[in-house]
Amino acid sequence: MSRRLKGLAPTGAVVVGLVLLVAIIGPFLAPYAADAIDVSRQLEPPSGDHWLGTDENGADVLTQLILGTRVAVIVGVSTVSVCLFVGVLLGSISGFVGGWVDEVIMRVTEILMAFPGILLAILVIFVTQEPSLLAVIGALSLTGWSGYARLVRGQVLLEREKDYVEAARALGFGPARIITKHVLPNVFGPVIVQATFGVAGAILAEASLSFLGLGPQGQPSWGALLDQGASYFLLTPHLAIFPGVAIMITVLGINFLGDGLRDALDPRSQET
Amino acid sequence: MATFLIRRLLASLLVVAGVVTLVFLAVRLVPGDPVASILGEQALEIDKDSLRECLGLDAPLTTQYLDLWGNVLNGTLGELCDERGVTVADKLIHAIPSTMELALASLIIALLIAFPLGVASALRPYSWIDNSSAVLALMGISMPNFWLGPMLLILFSITLQALPNPGSGVTGLSALILPAFTLGTALSGKLMRMIRSSLLDVLGQDYIRTAHAKGLPRWKVVWKHALRNAMIPVVTVLGLQFGALLSGAIIVEKVFARPGVGTLLLDAIEARNYVIVQGCVLFVALMYVTVNLLTDLAYGAVDPRIRYDQ
Numbered sequence: 001m002s003r004r005l006k007g008l009a010p011t012g013a014v015v016v017g018l019v020l021l022v023a024i025i026g027p028f029l030a031p032y033a034a035d036a037i038d039v040s041r042q043l044e045p046p047s048g049d050h051w052l053g054t055d056e057n058g059a060d061v062l063t064q065l066i067l068g069t070r071v072a073v074i075v076g077v078s079t080v081s082v083c084l085f086v087g088v089l090l091g092s093i094s095g096f097v098g099g100w101v102d103e104v105i106m107r108v109t110e111i112l113m114a115f116p117g118i119l120l121a122i123l124v125i126f127v128t129q130e131p132s133l134l135a136v137i138g139a140l141s142l143t144g145w146s147g148y149a150r151l152v153r154g155q156v157l158l159e160r161e162k163d164y165v166e167a168a169r170a171l172g173f174g175p176a177r178i179i180t181k182h183v184l185p186n187v188f189g190p191v192i193v194q195a196t197f198g199v200a201g202a203i204l205a206e207a208s209l210s211f212l213g214l215g216p217q218g219q220p221s222w223g224a225l226l227d228q229g230a231s232y233f234l235l236t237p238h239l240a241i242f243p244g245v246a247i248m249i250t251v252l253g254i255n256f257l258g259d260g261l262r263d264a265l266d267p268r269s270q271e272t
Numbered sequence: 273m274a275t276f277l278i279r280r281l282l283a284s285l286l287v288v289a290g291v292v293t294l295v296f297l298a299v300r301l302v303p304g305d306p307v308a309s310i311l312g313e314q315a316l317e318i319d320k321d322s323l324r325e326c327l328g329l330d331a332p333l334t335t336q337y338l339d340l341w342g343n344v345l346n347g348t349l350g351e352l353c354d355e356r357g358v359t360v361a362d363k364l365i366h367a368i369p370s371t372m373e374l375a376l377a378s379l380i381i382a383l384l385i386a387f388p389l390g391v392a393s394a395l396r397p398y399s400w401i402d403n404s405s406a407v408l409a410l411m412g413i414s415m416p417n418f419w420l421g422p423m424l425l426i427l428f429s430i431t432l433q434a435l436p437n438p439g440s441g442v443t444g445l446s447a448l449i450l451p452a453f454t455l456g457t458a459l460s461g462k463l464m465r466m467i468r469s470s471l472l473d474v475l476g477q478d479y480i481r482t483a484h485a486k487g488l489p490r491w492k493v494v495w496k497h498a499l500r501n502a503m504i505p506v507v508t509v510l511g512l513q514f515g516a517l518l519s520g521a522i523i524v525e526k527v528f529a530r531p532g533v534g535t536l537l538l539d540a541i542e543a544r545n546y547v548i549v550q551g552c553v554l555f556v557a558l559m560y561v562t563v564n565l566l567t568d569l570a571y572g573a574v575d576p577r578i579r580y581d582q
Contacts, residue, residue, distance in 0.1 A: 008407075110283070111290030114557045116515025122522075123298050123553045126541050129309055204416055208523055211418045212538065226418055230527060233422045234430065244419025251414040259410075 009260020015253025022066055023073035030063040034220065043236045053238045056228050061239065065246050067220040072203045072250065075137055075216075079202040080195050082141040087148025088191065092179050094149065095156030106153070109146035118205050125214045133216040140205050144198065151194055155187035189265035196258035200251045207247050222247050276572050284565045291557045296340050299550055300333065310544045326353035327546060344558075349551035360551030363536055371532035374524065375517045377452035379510070382460035390467025394502075395494065397472060405464055412461030417520055421454040421527035438529040451528040455520050459513050466509045471502040504575050511567025515560040 022029060031051075038058040046053045052061040094105040112120070121139035125131045128139075159165060160183070168178045209215045210223025211230070222243045229240030299306075307324050308315070324330050328339050343350045349360035389409075393402040428450060429437035435450055436442035474480065475498050483493045522534030529535075533552060540548035 107286060107290065110287050111294060114287050114291050114561050115553075116556065116560050117519030119519050119522075119553055119556055120294075120298070122537070122541070123295065123549065126549055127299055127306075200414070207416055208418065211416075211523065212526065212541075214541070223416075223418070226416075226422075230418065230422050233426060237422075237426050240419070240422040240426075244416060244423070247416050247419065248411075248414055251416075252410060255410055255414055 012256025075206040083144035086145040091149035091152025095153035200254040378456035381456035385460040386463035394471035409461035
């Protein structure tokens with residue numbers, strides 16, 4: 001993407017900043033309370049009272065969207081944090097230690113990668129029966145860490161052979177210190193880039209799960225709103241349009257930012 | 273080539289074993305009684321017992337695990353408890369053609385969009401067409417398919433009335449266009465980027481300069497020399513993306529109320545039918561492993577560097 005879309009990275013940063021702000025101060029911004037419903041005004045189109053209309057229960061769509069931002073951000077950031085922690089830990093062990101440990105960890109990642117997209121998350125949430133925020137984050141993290149582990153392993157393998165690692169070994173440092181203090185800081189560029197795209201992916205995955213009725217229950221969520229919207233789109237298209245726009249702008253913003261970060265932090269993987 | 277083949281085959285078998293084990297563990301090791309969740313807490317003990325027996329849950333875990341393997345190896349993926357004598361495979365056989373039709377049509381649409389734009393972008397890097405394709409690709413990747421679907425329906429089925437809407441009962445090609453476009457958009461974005469960067473990479477190589485130098489017309493250099501090599505990594509990406517198509521189909525089938533593996537899975541989730549859910553997940557994962565194996569083997573066959581590297 002590099003030179004082609006240079007101007008878009010700052011736009012992405014602004015969008016991401018706004019989304020984070022809405023997630024943090026959402027309840028103060030929302031025009032109505034989270035549980036405020038007016039059964040006499042279900043599925044209304046946008047109006048002065050309800051800028052983005054109302055949903056099937058008569059709740060304000062704008063309020064639901066604003067509060068849903070928090071869920072999206074929590075799922076996106078927590079999922080990627082868990083994946084990063086597990087992925088970086090196992091990936092660096094795999095790359096640095098090698099041998100059968102590497103073999104085992106890599107085979108496990110291959111098995112997890114055999115479940116495309118949200119398939120394993122669907123299965124896990126189905127069996128846990130009551131999907132909570134935690135269950136959704138756990139289910140998405142279950143497969144998500146494998147990509148980071150493979151990336152970190154690859155980077156560590158490259159770094160391991162370099163002179164500075166040799167020097168650190170000669171100074172008598174242990175493997176834990178060499179990995180955390182010397183190797184990891186040098187491999188973080190591509191990992192951060194991947195993590196940025198990962199947040200976008202996790203937000204989309206949460207929305208998909210919610211759309212399928214497998215998202216966190218009892219929480220306003222973009223995907224769940226869209227699920228409603230899809231059932232009533234003949235009657236009230238607004239209910240399907242706005243949550244989708246919120247998801248798209250957020251994900252697009254994160255992707256723009258990710259492309260910008262890639263240029264800054266990971267010049268090697270730039271498109272030719 | 274033989275060593276490469278055996279190596280990849282063994283690696284895939286290992287993955288298959290892992291997939292079956294993981295699905296088994298996921299379904300068995302969660303808290304709560306599946307039987308109570310299917311029949312409800314108030315159900316008669318005798319009904320609960322017979323369902324437990326049918327699901328095999330009364331047997332020791334090792335027996336259950338071996339039973340699952342038996343069902344995978346004999347291809348039935350398990351017998352249903354509510355419809356005796358019917359297996360998950362019987363259900364899947366009816367669902368697969370519709371999902372495959374959708375996946376194939378999406379693939380064609382994705383290629384029809386990605387190929388010309390990707391090639392044009394690579395031939396004129398940093399031009400307006402390259403920049404707009406890049407934005408288009410990012411939008412395609414960022415747009416949730418469960419949003420794009422309803423939007424296309426609003427536009428084409430309701431406002432313009434050009435294509436049938438899902439409730440109308442119309443089947444055939446006209447009913448396939450919108451779902452396939454919805455599912456193909458994200459893939460076309462990823463493919464477009466891949467085709468561009470792969471072709472740009474190849475166009476910078478020495479043998480392309482040689483082809484130019486010996487006086488070949490530009491179209492011949494691109495078409496006969498560059499594209500053939502540039503397409504090799506693209507085919508691998510296609511294989512990897514096949515899984516995304518399958519899981520995306522679950523959502524698109526719901527949006528467009530189409531029958532298929534996704535609908536079978538979602539209906540089974542609704543009805544808490546463990547056997548079908550487990551079978552569908554296994555089917556999709558095993559399918560994905562197979563497609564990746566085939567892509568890898570094809571890759572190894574067309575590009576000798578791959579198999580010698582291993």
